[in-house]
Amino acid sequence: MDCQKALLEAEGDTEKALQILKQQGLLRAKKKADRSTTQGIIETYIHAGGRIGTMVEVNCETDFVARTDEFKELAHHLAMQIAALSPKFISETEVPEGDDIDPQVACLLLQPDIRDPGRTIQDTINETIAKVGENIKVGRFARFELGSQKA
Amino acid sequence: MDCQKALLEAEGDTEKALQILKQQGLLRAKKKADRSTTQGIIETYIHAGGRIGTMVEVNCETDFVARTDEFKELAHHLAMQIAALSPKFISETEVPEGDDIDPQVACLLLQPDIRDPGRTIQDTINETIAKVGENIKVGRFARFELGSQKA
Numbered sequence: 001m002d003c004q005k006a007l008l009e010a011e012g013d014t015e016k017a018l019q020i021l022k023q024q025g026l027l028r029a030k031k032k033a034d035r036s037t038t039q040g041i042i043e044t045y046i047h048a049g050g051r052i053g054t055m056v057e058v059n060c061e062t063d064f065v066a067r068t069d070e071f072k073e074l075a076h077h078l079a080m081q082i083a084a085l086s087p088k089f090i091s092e093t094e095v096p097e098g099d100d101i102d103p104q105v106a107c108l109l110l111q112p113d114i115r116d117p118g119r120t121i122q123d124t125i126n127e128t129i130a131k132v133g134e135n136i137k138v139g140r141f142a143r144f145e146l147g148s149q150k151a
Numbered sequence: 152m153d154c155q156k157a158l159l160e161a162e163g164d165t166e167k168a169l170q171i172l173k174q175q176g177l178l179r180a181k182k183k184a185d186r187s188t189t190q191g192i193i194e195t196y197i198h199a200g201g202r203i204g205t206m207v208e209v210n211c212e213t214d215f216v217a218r219t220d221e222f223k224e225l226a227h228h229l230a231m232q233i234a235a236l237s238p239k240f241i242s243e244t245e246v247p248e249g250d251d252i253d254p255q256v257a258c259l260l261l262q263p264d265i266r267d268p269g270r271t272i273q274d275t276i277n278e279t280i281a282k283v284g285e286n287i288k289v290g291r292f293a294r295f296e297l298g299s300q301k302a
Contacts, residue, residue, distance in 0.1 A: 038298050039297070039298075040201075040297055040298075041200075041201030041202070041297070042197060042201050042202065042203060042204030042295045042296075042297060043197070043201065043204070044195035044196075044197060044204055044206060045195075046193060046194070046195060049192075049218075050191075050192030050193050050194065050217070050223075050226075051192070051193065052193060053193030053194070053195055053206050053208070054206075055195060055204050055205075055206045055293060055295055057204075057295045057297065057300065059297075059298075066201070067200075072201075075201075139295075139300055140295065140300055142206060142293040142295075144193045144206055144208045144290075144291065144293075145193075146190070146191060146192070146193060146208065147189050147190075147191075147210075149208065149290055149291055
């Protein structure tokens with residue numbers, strides 16, 4: 001339904017229609033951004049035979065959504081993303097002032113999605129928000145790499 | 152072999168013999184305590200359908216030992232222990248001075264082993280040290296419980 005409308009609005013231009021759909025998703029996600037997220041799941045991922053491990057808390061509004069495949073799949077994907085691109089922060093608001101870093105490298109939500117580098121992790125999360133109809137937030141994450149710890 | 156000697160030394164008293172064996176293990180572990188541990192694995196554990204997650208880095212001396220079942224089993228057991236008894240620190244040396252806490256509650260190595268509350272986690276680690284013949288250390292750990300985060 002959304003697709004049809006978007007195609008009509010874009011006068012048959014699929015590229016433009018995709019842009020419209022993305023913006024609609026973003027708008028929907030923004031509308032939900034203030035809703036409190038107290039439910040969710042903790043997901044972990046082990047890479048390279050135990051040399052890298054990640055853990056992420058992903059929050060949503062209800063336990064019902066937390067149990068859906070879409071939500072679990074998102075949590076798993078985020079755990080893999082953190083293993084692959086080792087972000088330091090969740091979002092730009094966490095970056096200490098004066099810190100000379102590239103937010104698109106250091107912030108999970110601004111990183112290119114490893115499965116689809118044309119979009120950001122926030123885009124991917126927005127897509128799941130649109131699917132499940134609840135606000136979703138990354139609560140926290142940790143990434144351990146063997147021997148990478150300061151002694 | 153060790154058992155026979157210990158029983159002889161304890162003049163057949165099994166309780167005393169166990170004590171002797173435990174001390175021998177401790178001595179052996181202490182001898183290895185200064186050896187550097189740069190290898191190991193990251194292990195994770197998810198509890199209660201994703202409501203609690205733990206991640207632990209356990210270090211040993213060689214990749215060979217890191218791949219043994221004994222070592223992997225220890226790492227898994229530590230991840231479960233952290234989920235069950237939520238320690239705040241690894242050892243007593245990490246506790247900030249003046250902090251009014253019970254080290255046997257807050258420090259992983261001093262906690263009673265959930266599988267065998269008569270001994271501490273350090274005892275359990277010492278046992279694995281004796282088995283694999285390498286120094287073993289807990290590098291770091293993290294424990295996420297759904298919604299327990301300070302906002």
